[in-house]
Amino acid sequence: MTASSPTILALDFDGVICDGLIEYFEVAWRTYCQIWSPANDTPPDDLALRFYRLRPVIETGWEMPVLIKALVDGIPDEKILQEWLTIAPQILLNDKLQAKEIGAKLDYLRDEWINTDLDGWLSLHRFYSGVVEKIQATVASEVKLYIITTKEGRFVQQLLQQQGINLPPAVIFGKEVKRPKYEILQELIQAAENTVSLWFVEDRLKTLQLVQQQTNLENVKLFLADWGYNTQPERKAAQNDPRIELLSLSQFAKNFSAWL
Numbered sequence: 165m166t167a168s169s170p171t172i173l174a175l176d177f178d179g180v181i182c183d184g185l186i187e188y189f190e191v192a193w194r195t196y197c198q199i200w201s202p203a204n205d206t207p208p209d210d211l212a213l214r215f216y217r218l219r220p221v222i223e224t225g226w227e228m229p230v231l232i233k234a235l236v237d238g239i240p241d242e243k244i245l246q247e248w249l250t251i252a253p254q255i256l257l258n259d260k261l262q263a264k265e266i267g268a269k270l271d272y273l274r275d276e277w278i279n280t281d282l283d284g285w286l287s288l289h290r291f292y293s294g295v296v297e298k299i300q301a302t303v304a305s306e307v308k309l310y311i312i313t314t315k316e317g318r319f320v321q322q323l324l325q326q327q328g329i330n331l332p333p334a335v336i337f338g339k340e341v342k343r344p345k346y347e348i349l350q351e352l353i354q355a356a357e358n359t360v361s362l363w364f365v366e367d368r369l370k371t372l373q374l375v376q377q378q379t380n381l382e383n384v385k386l387f388l389a390d391w392g393y394n395t396q397p398e399r400k401a402a403q404n405d406p407r408i409e410l411l412s413l414s415q416f417a418k419n420f421s422a423w424l
Contacts, residue, residue, distance in 0.1 A: 225267055365411065
């Protein structure tokens, strides 16, 4: 493990802080039903488990109902794992759909669900063991904490508040900021008054690789959360990358925060 300590800790939300797989599937299925109007509004028995397994291919919310469409259409799981970047836009093209419209519909259904059954919605999210305590300890320390996520910031706030964590909106960068994560990291460094040691924990390997490509972020320490939504080949790739550390949940919850 890296022994030095950060001045800024940036965390992804989904797959690092919170596991929302059950909620993702439920809201994705509701959105799928609205868009494609299946004859049966009850999902097939094996669909949720297949969706969970394939969650690592998803980068932003609009892709979730499209993933369900791909599964219902009979596209094999392995093909989805290998070719998702071409499969998803092809489905949009075939059905004359826009990613922005699907995302808006999914967010609307999620908002409606929160407004009518907040307890039910919250109950489908699970915070990873030890992570809430680690966030609380970080907030109480001198380390500046930021959350950088492709989830809407207001949903992140709702979930954290349920756990007794009240972060100011200014430290949560959600989907609404409409900027790549590496740009946000650049902004955090530029805004800092003193020399910065920034650590970034993310469960998506491609996001970390994009950070690597930025010459002005070469000093950012990158960690791939092995408990999040990634695959064994991605974890292996991280292990073989000298710039990325593969991080376990126990390391994150214990050794990782020796600096607190």
